[in-house]
Amino acid sequence: MPAHARPRSVALLGAGLLLALAAAACAPPTTNTTVGVGAVGVQGYATYGTILQMRPIQIAGTRSGIGAAVGAGAGGLVGSTIGQGWRERTLAGVGGALIGGLAGAAIEEGTTGGTGFEFIIQEDGRSTPITVNQTNEEGLRPGERVLITRTDRVRISRAVGAPPPPPPAYGYGTAVK
Numbered sequence: 001m002p003a004h005a006r007p008r009s010v011a012l013l014g015a016g017l018l019l020a021l022a023a024a025a026c027a028p029p030t031t032n033t034t035v036g037v038g039a040v041g042v043q044g045y046a047t048y049g050t051i052l053q054m055r056p057i058q059i060a061g062t063r064s065g066i067g068a069a070v071g072a073g074a075g076g077l078v079g080s081t082i083g084q085g086w087r088e089r090t091l092a093g094v095g096g097a098l099i100g101g102l103a104g105a106a107i108e109e110g111t112t113g114g115t116g117f118e119f120i121i122q123e124d125g126r127s128t129p130i131t132v133n134q135t136n137e138e139g140l141r142p143g144e145r146v147l148i149t150r151t152d153r154v155r156i157s158r159a160v161g162a163p164p165p166p167p168p169a170y171g172y173g174t175a176v177k
Contacts, residue, residue, distance in 0.1 A: 044151030048162050049123040049130070051142045057133060059116045060109075067108025068101045075100015119156060123148060124166055132156050 079096020083089040116135045123130050132148070138158050140146065145159040 042151050044149055046147055046149045047123055047125070048159055048165075049121040049146055049148050049156075050165050051119055051140060051144050051146055051156075052122050052129055053120040053142055054117045054136075054140070057116050057118050059114045059133075059135075061112040061114075063105065063109060065105075068105040071104015071107065072097040072101035075103070119146075121146060121148065121156065122165075130154075 076093045076097030078100070080089050080093030082092035082096075114135065116133055117140075119132045119134070119140070120129050121132060130148075132154050134155060140156070140158060145162040145165070146156040147159040147162065149155050149157070
């Protein structure tokens with residue numbers, strides 16, 4: 001490769017990497033405090049409960065194809081600048097698109113996934129527990145009272161000022177005089 005072509009290739013490689021990173025930065029965060037635009041103004045309802053147990057879970061990242069498409073485009077663009085003739089540049093462009101597509105898909109999946117928790121909650125007024133899978137920004141622990149909100153999805157949060165849990169049903173757990 002001639003010396004004058006190297007700066008152009010490096011610049012295009014840098015631009016491709018920036019494009020891939022920008023696409024990764026646009027990925028929605030995997031937090032419990034993020035709501036979709038369709039959930040704004042949607043009426044829901046809330047109940048209270050107590051966390052019985054929790055266990056860590058792995059949240060799988062998305063595979064929408066956007067990461068692969070952006071990566072393939074950037075990789076193909078950068079690859080097409082490598083080589084002397086049109087054949088070399090075409091082969092390098094195809095190879096760059098394949099590698100970029102794989103990298104872009106991996107970046108998308110990695111940035112949209114994460115770690116969360118499965119919470120097992122005894123909801124007030126129900127005889128069987130419910131489960132809620134979400135992240136744990138509030139540091140919730142077993143035994144805590146939570147507010148369970150249902151709108152576009154079910155979420156739990158710390159129940160500040162919540163009423164105490166109801167007494168056990170059918171007299172179980174009450175003191176005998």
